[in-house]
Amino acid sequence: MNYKSLELFxxxxxxxxxxxxRNPEKIGYQxxxxxxxxxxxxxxxxxxxxxxxxxxxxxxPNMSSIKKPIDLAIIAIPAxxxxxxxxxxxxxxxxxxxxxxxxFKEVGGEGxxxxxxxxxxxxxxxxxxMGPNCIGVYDPHNxxxxxxxxxxxxxxxxxxxxxxxxxxxxxxxxxxxxxTMENIGLSCFVSYxxxxxxxxxxxxxxxxxxxxxxxxxxxxxxxxxxxxxxxxARKVSIIKPIVAIKAGRTMEGAxxxxxxxxxxxxxxxxxxxxxxxxxxxxxxxxxxLFDYARALATGRIAQGDRIAIVTDGGGAGVMATDKLxxxxxxxxxxxxxxxxETKNELKRCIPQFxxxxxxxxxxxNANPEMYKNVLEIVLKDENVDGIVVITLIHPPMMNEKIVxxxxxxxxxxxxxxxxxxxxxxPTQRVLRAFQERGIPSYPEVERAVKAMRCLVDRGRYLxxxxxxxx
Amino acid sequence: MNYKSLELFxxxxxxxxxxxxRNPEKIGYQxxxxxxxxxxxxxxxxxxxxxxxxxxxxxxPNMSSIKKPIDLAIIAIPAxxxxxxxxxxxxxxxxxxxxxxxxFKEVGGEGxxxxxxxxxxxxxxxxxxMGPNCIGVYDPHNxxxxxxxxxxxxxxxxxxxxxxxxxxxxxxxxxxxxxTMENIGLSCFVSYxxxxxxxxxxxxxxxxxxxxxxxxxxxxxxxxxxxxxxxxARKVSIIKPIVAIKAGRTMEGAxxxxxxxxxxxxxxxxxxxxxxxxxxxxxxxxxxLFDYARALATGRIAQGDRIAIVTDGGGAGVMATDKLxxxxxxxxxxxxxxxxETKNELKRCIPQFxxxxxxxxxxxNANPEMYKNVLEIVLKDENVDGIVVITLIHPPMMNEKIVxxxxxxxxxxxxxxxxxxxxxxPTQRVLRAFQERGIPSYPEVERAVKAMRCLVDRGRYLxxxxxxxx
Numbered sequence: 048m049n050y051k052s053l054e055l056f057x058x059x060x061x062x063x064x065x066x067x068x069r070n071p072e073k074i075g076y077q078x079x080x081x082x083x084x085x086x087x088x089x090x091x092x093x094x095x096x097x098x099x100x101x102x103x104x105x106x107x108p109n110m111s112s113i114k115k116p117i118d119l120a121i122i123a124i125p126a127x128x129x130x131x132x133x134x135x136x137x138x139x140x141x142x143x144x145x146x147x148x149x150x151f152k153e154v155g156g157e158g159x160x161x162x163x164x165x166x167x168x169x170x171x172x173x174x175x176x177m178g179p180n181c182i183g184v185y186d187p188h189n190x191x192x193x194x195x196x197x198x199x200x201x202x203x204x205x206x207x208x209x210x211x212x213x214x215x216x217x218x219x220x221x222x223x224x225x226x227t228m229e230n231i232g233l234s235c236f237v238s239y240x241x242x243x244x245x246x247x248x249x250x251x252x253x254x255x256x257x258x259x260x261x262x263x264x265x266x267x268x269x270x271x272x273x274x275x276x277x278x279x280a281r282k283v284s285i286i287k288p289i290v291a292i293k294a295g296r297t298m299e300g301a302x303x304x305x306x307x308x309x310x311x312x313x314x315x316x317x318x319x320x321x322x323x324x325x326x327x328x329x330x331x332x333x334x335x336l337f338d339y340a341r342a343l344a345t346g347r348i349a350q351g352d353r354i355a356i357v358t359d360g361g362g363a364g365v366m367a368t369d370k371l372x373x374x375x376x377x378x379x380x381x382x383x384x385x386x387x388e389t390k391n392e393l394k395r396c397i398p399q400f401x402x403x404x405x406x407x408x409x410x411x412n413a414n415p416e417m418y419k420n421v422l423e424i425v426l427k428d429e430n431v432d433g434i435v436v437i438t439l440i441h442p443p444m445m446n447e448k449i450v451x452x453x454x455x456x457x458x459x460x461x462x463x464x465x466x467x468x469x470x471x472x473p474t475q476r477v478l479r480a481f482q483e484r485g486i487p488s489y490p491e492v493e494r495a496v497k498a499m500r501c502l503v504d505r506g507r508y509l510x511x512x513x514x515x516x517x
Numbered sequence: 518m519n520y521k522s523l524e525l526f527x528x529x530x531x532x533x534x535x536x537x538x539r540n541p542e543k544i545g546y547q548x549x550x551x552x553x554x555x556x557x558x559x560x561x562x563x564x565x566x567x568x569x570x571x572x573x574x575x576x577x578p579n580m581s582s583i584k585k586p587i588d589l590a591i592i593a594i595p596a597x598x599x600x601x602x603x604x605x606x607x608x609x610x611x612x613x614x615x616x617x618x619x620x621f622k623e624v625g626g627e628g629x630x631x632x633x634x635x636x637x638x639x640x641x642x643x644x645x646x647m648g649p650n651c652i653g654v655y656d657p658h659n660x661x662x663x664x665x666x667x668x669x670x671x672x673x674x675x676x677x678x679x680x681x682x683x684x685x686x687x688x689x690x691x692x693x694x695x696x697t698m699e700n701i702g703l704s705c706f707v708s709y710x711x712x713x714x715x716x717x718x719x720x721x722x723x724x725x726x727x728x729x730x731x732x733x734x735x736x737x738x739x740x741x742x743x744x745x746x747x748x749x750a751r752k753v754s755i756i757k758p759i760v761a762i763k764a765g766r767t768m769e770g771a772x773x774x775x776x777x778x779x780x781x782x783x784x785x786x787x788x789x790x791x792x793x794x795x796x797x798x799x800x801x802x803x804x805x806l807f808d809y810a811r812a813l814a815t816g817r818i819a820q821g822d823r824i825a826i827v828t829d830g831g832g833a834g835v836m837a838t839d840k841l842x843x844x845x846x847x848x849x850x851x852x853x854x855x856x857x858e859t860k861n862e863l864k865r866c867i868p869q870f871x872x873x874x875x876x877x878x879x880x881x882n883a884n885p886e887m888y889k890n891v892l893e894i895v896l897k898d899e900n901v902d903g904i905v906v907i908t909l910i911h912p913p914m915m916n917e918k919i920v921x922x923x924x925x926x927x928x929x930x931x932x933x934x935x936x937x938x939x940x941x942x943p944t945q946r947v948l949r950a951f952q953e954r955g956i957p958s959y960p961e962v963e964r965a966v967k968a969m970r971c972l973v974d975r976g977r978y979l980x981x982x983x984x985x986x987x
Contacts, residue, residue, distance in 0.1 A: 072913070154870050201911045202941040217881060218832035220911045224940035268835060294832055299852045300839035303831075306872045331846050333836065333939055333961040361773075362688035362764055365738060366803065369770035376801050382769045400624050402776045411687060441671045441690045443542070469803055470694035471672040491803040 059118030066123035067093030085192035126150030137172025146179035181240025207232010210260035284326035356406035359413035364406035378500035467495035529588030536593035537563030555662035596620030607642025616649035651710025677702010680730035750795035826876035828907035829883035834876035848970035937965035
């Protein structure tokens, strides 16, 4: 099937909500509310045989009675009724359906049969199915939101350029919420659940063509069609980076996956080899998924592994250096050796007692302008492939102007610059401001260093593809 | 020297602030302000020859003119004037001095000589010196605060039971600020800078006897007297755990230390062996220091390595399992095998379609009461040495009552329970509430799992000391 057939999941001109409800405790109520609150600008048709109106919208007893074209059916009724609804949708020419309902393959037994029935009907009518057992789509660019969780409980990230697809709805929501907290922008989100039809492979293909998505983050527990997955992911990852958490990578984790979704997690060594072949960047711990994704979303890669560290805290500089250069507990990159010329220039703009070598410690006398001057000098140095900038906000002359000064330099270079600072609320404000300007920022120096490693790896990967090195 | 001689740094009946200033841009102003704002309840004597009154307090031209007993002198004047001030302090019987001023050993040359002079004078008069080149003490239990950073820039943690000593003032402040954000309580903080006199060894001895400190966190770049350090730390760590970041552990990091403070970071293999011998728990990344410290501060240890995971998100449970059981990228603990009896009991209180095995997935139908019931059952199981409780807040029946329910169970057991949840502001509120009740909580499942490892290690260490295992 063509990736274009997925477009209606993200920008349908009209949607029918089957199982729409007036009861705020019901999924069919929250779902409708999310669509309204996100400002969906097509037609919405609530379907509920027992209501005339829901949330101010005229309700219909069934889809057939709507008598207008329906691009997308969103289904939130008990599993047993779903096959019939899909058949009705097929009869009136609906092209896509998101089946939110659970009670299919994931519960085993009858559920498996029910899912097969749905698949077969959908195939007959050529309807594309997302789910079942999923939470669907959130696309802030197209004002599309099928998440049945209230916006004040499950925060929605702002518009951005990171696509996120998740096999698990709960993990999806938790990550979206986390993205909001860290002020990371989203291009679109898909929870695809049991993947009766649309799976991660389809979505990767779709997202490859989605211009607003600069990077694809994914949470998966099971890769169904390994060979095809590698083939597609490899093609996609040349165009835009893919970062993935593959949960269930230990024997015990794999067992847990099987009871979570009935899926087979697959052997870790095979997954590892497959991801490598496909050019997928692997995230392990929770924070890594979006730490890496946001660094990669800048489109900047490191042309080599020689990194400079600029800091206003000596200790923080030492910790970043440890993480950077350690092969075992760190990322095994190199501390850039500054050229003599660079050192001489630096001497003129750092405090008198500071020593102009890498990590470059501006000391507690640092101020925003000093950062700008130093960064400009360091960026000219051909021995530097990327910079981790540590901006502790506590020194007396430091203030929020640091964001402007660093941004000014950032705009003039194509080398990667990642920011880090440790601290409480005032620090978090500065970090959010950096993120707002599109400069990735991290609450721990180690996280910035790990993200820099990603940009080095990405650079190596692209070079290898181009045949520069073998 | 006796550890008791350090008491006056934390609870002096009177302090003189030498270099007190009316200029808000000066250290001597902020310092005085901090003392007032923290509610220091002894006598404060600002010393400044050019002022009659500072911040509403009568000022004195010098210490001799105060004519009243002074327990502690806090010195914030240019380095050159410090020896004379120490001599004056000695003459009038001051017992302790914190030298905030920089410009000593850390700048080399003349600074080294100046520091030697100060040491020699202090020795003559028997004055204990903290610093120079430090920010001194913050002790919320004794309303003591010599930090010269405004409270709205460098947030101060609440009262608690974690002591924190830091060689670096800047890292100290950054960590305090971080603790505030994560709602972690502090027993006292010391930045001891160049350690002309008081060093980490003295402080460990002092803190061993400090009842309000249940655990000691430390940031060090250099251990001066290795043999004595091991001896004291070993003695202390039997009584209360010590968690330490030793920065400068790579070759490049060690070089950076040397230009940061002029100190020798020491060979990593020696440090590693020394810490192990001393029973010190090592933290590497920024978050680990207080993640471990707060778990250890509960006083609970795991009697074995068999851990249960209770979750309302299948995916989060899988990720926690991966981290728990992975030897290479995780902590290499065991997923507890629940007894048949436990499983049977669990069946009665988890959702019908949920499977009663570890990780125990309460699914999106979880509610706070279900957590309580499940935890009570799991805690009875002798195969379980500790529990990681994942409380994603997004499922419809989850709410802040989860904190009460978990706490109720927590109070009735001595097994360690650590909480984790991923998400934005609403999640962070719940995590802070857990922390408020003394139940360690973490924003990532992996961080909780790593902290649990600490409690297993601590358990092993104490057992080994008691000769149970060899």
